[in-house]
Amino acid sequence: MFKDVVEQARSEGLNVKVAVFxxxxxxxGMRFPFExxxxxxxxxxxxxxxxxxxxxxxxxxxxxxxxxxxxxTLYVPVRHQHLIxxxxxxxxxxIADPTSSTADKPNILTPVGSQRSAFEELFQFVATSDxxxxxxxxxxxxxxxxxxxxxxxxxxxxxxxxIQGGDIVAAALGTDVLxxxxxxxxxxxxxxxxxxxxxxxxxxxxxxxxxKLSSPYPPVAAEDVSKVVHFLQVTLNDxxxxxxxxxxxxxxxxxRLCAQVYxxxxxxxxxxxxxxxxxERVRKGEYLA
Numbered sequence: 001m002f003k004d005v006v007e008q009a010r011s012e013g014l015n016v017k018v019a020v021f022x023x024x025x026x027x028x029g030m031r032f033p034f035e036x037x038x039x040x041x042x043x044x045x046x047x048x049x050x051x052x053x054x055x056x057x058x059x060x061x062x063x064x065x066x067x068x069x070x071x072x073t074l075y076v077p078v079r080h081q082h083l084i085x086x087x088x089x090x091x092x093x094x095i096a097d098p099t100s101s102t103a104d105k106p107n108i109l110t111p112v113g114s115q116r117s118a119f120e121e122l123f124q125f126v127a128t129s130d131x132x133x134x135x136x137x138x139x140x141x142x143x144x145x146x147x148x149x150x151x152x153x154x155x156x157x158x159x160x161x162x163i164q165g166g167d168i169v170a171a172a173l174g175t176d177v178l179x180x181x182x183x184x185x186x187x188x189x190x191x192x193x194x195x196x197x198x199x200x201x202x203x204x205x206x207x208x209x210x211x212k213l214s215s216p217y218p219p220v221a222a223e224d225v226s227k228v229v230h231f232l233q234v235t236l237n238d239x240x241x242x243x244x245x246x247x248x249x250x251x252x253x254x255x256r257l258c259a260q261v262y263x264x265x266x267x268x269x270x271x272x273x274x275x276x277x278x279x280e281r282v283r284k285g286e287y288l289a
Contacts, residue, residue: 003040018047023055027247028178029196029256031059038068059194060155148261158195161259165268166197169257172272173279174216175200178254195259201246202279203228203253217283220253224287228253231287232278240274 006016019041022032034050041048049070055061056073063071114121148154166177178198179189204219220228225248232246244255255275257268281287 002037006044016046018049020049022051024058024194024196026054027245027256028198028249028254030178030191030198031194035066038066154261157261158259159193161263162195162197162257163192164265165257165259166199168265168268169199169272169275172276173202175202197257198254199257201253201255203282205248205251205253217279227287228282235278
């Protein structure tokens with residue numbers, strides 16, 4: 001599909017230069033096929049810019065094998081570092097195009113005799129900074145290794161718990177989990193190969209004329225969606241001391257669940273019961289109070 005879009009754009013005289021995509025999307029929470037898209041970008045001569053914010057420590061990542069052009073949280077291979085010209089006001093921190101006649105002029109950010117590249121100097125200066133967080137890194141790494149069993153064990157646990165937890169909550173609500181619509185019995189969802197699951201709430205959005213009568217719950221008017229979301233999230237926090245994001249996706253309200261090393265299946269069983277009760281309160285119109 002991505003390749004089809006590129007070909008369509010080119011047929012219209014457009015030049016596709018950059019593709020921006022996630023490792024794991026936020027809302028809805030699901031794994032994006034970033035490996036395949038990166039390969040397609042290479043084949044098509046398109047810069048791949050991957051938003052990896054949800055990927056670090058969440059799913060296995062091998063940047064040496066993946067070889068993206070850009071990967072945030074700030075992975076830029078040496079071959080592209082010259083494209084990052086400034087992180088500061090360009091009046092004084094700009095790096096010239098290395099192919100231009102001004103490229104050999106000294107940059108004020110680079111001290112005389114520095115062994116760092118211009119790219120490294122750009123990100124060396126961060127002004128006022130609290131370095132206390134860095135002091136926790138050795139203990140955090142030891143915790144992941146000694147207590148949790150290492151990165152691979154964490155990845156495996158998060159994925160399995162997210163799948164199990166999503167199924168538990170969906171069963172409690174009588175709904176389903178977001179995944180590929182054409183999965184056959186025994187197939188594993190590629191979208192769910194991460195530590196997140198997105199579960200549909202039995203609350204349709206829109207009027208009855210839209211034909212959403214498959215839910216036992218009445219539809220919520222589009223203009224009331226923000227009220228319902230606010231009610232659910234505030235009540236989860238105030239009455240139950242927890243939080244899951246609730247949002248509209250398509251014609252339904254959904255919630256995103258995240259597995260963590262400190263959670264167990266029983267936590268999702270509890271959440272399923274809580275959400276079932278809150279959905280009933282939405283049916284009664286409490287969000288309008």
